[in-house]
Amino acid sequence: MTIYTDKRLLRAGLIGGTFSRHxxxxxxxxxxxxxxxxxGVNADHILHFxxxxxxxxxxxxxxxxxxxxxxxxxxxxDAWLFAPxxxxxxxxxxxxxxxxxxxxxxxxxxxxLAHCGWRGVVKGLPFKTAQALLSxxxxxxxxxxxxxxxxxxxxxxxxxxxxxxPSECIIRQKDKIFVDLNAEIKRQLVQAGLNREDxxxxxxxxxxxxxxxxxxxxxxxxxxxxxxxxxP
Ligand SMILES: [Zn+2]
Numbered sequence: 001m002t003i004y005t006d007k008r009l010l011r012a013g014l015i016g017g018t019f020s021r022h023x024x025x026x027x028x029x030x031x032x033x034x035x036x037x038x039x040g041v042n043a044d045h046i047l048h049f050x051x052x053x054x055x056x057x058x059x060x061x062x063x064x065x066x067x068x069x070x071x072x073x074x075x076x077x078d079a080w081l082f083a084p085x086x087x088x089x090x091x092x093x094x095x096x097x098x099x100x101x102x103x104x105x106x107x108x109x110x111x112x113l114a115h116c117g118w119r120g121v122v123k124g125l126p127f128k129t130a131q132a133l134l135s136x137x138x139x140x141x142x143x144x145x146x147x148x149x150x151x152x153x154x155x156x157x158x159x160x161x162x163x164x165x166p167s168e169c170i171i172r173q174k175d176k177i178f179v180d181l182n183a184e185i186k187r188q189l190v191q192a193g194l195n196r197e198d199x200x201x202x203x204x205x206x207x208x209x210x211x212x213x214x215x216x217x218x219x220x221x222x223x224x225x226x227x228x229x230x231x232p
Contacts, residue, residue: 004017005017005018016113020213025224032226046228047066047092050074050077053078054123056077057080057129060083060089066089078125079101079128079129081129081133084109085109087231088232094115095224095225097215099117099181104143104229105142112130118179142198143200145199147227148225151182152179152181154207155181168184185199
């Protein structure tokens with residue numbers, strides 16, 4: 001498999017997902033372009049930012065704003081929000097253990113893509129991104145999908161990190177501590193107003209599956225996976 005995705009995205013008229021490592025290191029923009037073009041995505045209309053493990057969200061509300069982003073230096077941020085989504089436009093993020101979080105409504109009119117490292121999760125980025133979409137249209141029916149990332153099986157932490165998370169997403173086994181990011185992100189999204197059943201958290205572990213994914217924790221190499229969300 002070269003791309004991980006959620007059928008509900010297609011049903012909403014969107015294209016999105018996370019490429020497996022077979023498409024190459026996505027730090028390289030030409031690899032990104034090649035992978036996206038293969039899917040019929042216009043790579044020239046894919047927005048990028050400089051990821052900083054923050055809770056900063058960039059809203060795009062008009063075509064002009066999207067165009068301005070293309071011609072400006074990369075902003076520091078960790079989530080894109082399209083309200084409304086623009087035909088022929090989208091955004092991309094790169095990860096190697098962090099969570100690519102996809103949010104969209106049933107009609108694909110609104111969409112968001114967030115880079116949620118554990119620091120971003122602690123800062124409430126999943127909650128804030130969902131809330132930002134819902135603040136546009138409170139009755140919006142939002143769906144969520146979490147792309148491949150480091151799962152609880154491999155995300156061992158020390159007490160200093162564990163204490164920043166609610167106890168419900170901490171797993172203690174003998175003298176080891178693990179964080180379940182799925183559980184915490186789900187909690188935040190439900191708190192923002194999503195239905196639990198509309199949040200899909202497939203168990204693809206970047207750290208545990210070397211055949212398909214890059215992982216910073218496993219390899220300590222600067223190889224990245226690409227996630228994107230696009231309105232064709
Ligand atoms: Zn694992």
